[in-house]
Amino acid sequence: MRTYYRGPDAVITETHFVWQSPRVKIFAIEDLDDVRLERAVAGAPSGVEFALGLGLLLLAVVAGLKFGALAAAPLIVAIVGVALFALRRRSSGHAWEIRARYRAEDVTVYTSPDPRIFNQVTRALRRTIERRAVRHSYGLVAG
Template structure:
């Protein structure tokens, strides 16, 4: 059995792909994996509509204040703008999670996920090599003549 990758949360061998989390361990046979692909998921940040809705509420609240004190209304809108900018920066600073997905025995599964691009690429490369090495050798008899 050849080992392609061994790390704290994943092991890729010529026969198995094993993903360990603090609560579970999932093992997959490499020969039963089909349509392996990479997907990315943005961090679980704020929905885009939330800061925009907050800005709309601030504008609605500042409208009556405009008649009392324009300076107070501008201050409320300015604070709302600052809050929207902070929410946008927090949303952008969330790390992207990379997922390794496949079809395993007829079901779509998430094999592995990581926010660390270096580790994720090592695991995905190891799995790609394991799948390539698990293929039956091709022979010239199967090739079509040109």
């Protein structure tokens, strides 16, 4: 079996695409259709992030009312730190993803924060799909 790409989070062979994201996802190359690159949209804050921010804000307001503004200063610094951390994490999200129709379901086949690795994976998948088309065209040659 020919291997087109082997990296830290993905393996592409002539028959399978294996993405080792938080959990392993395996796609049969034969069942991938309508493979395309799409720009990933940064999502809104999750419910946990929103609740954490709201809780810290309420805590700072209560501390400011009860103990004075000077006592609330460390909480305000913590809120600003958490907000900056959330924004930094959000901005470092994936810019591109490989999407496809897999067995009649629209799926994300691969994403990577590293553009160099993402482009290597994209080229390897493209070569695999082109080779699949060549294999299927042999039966159509007239003799």
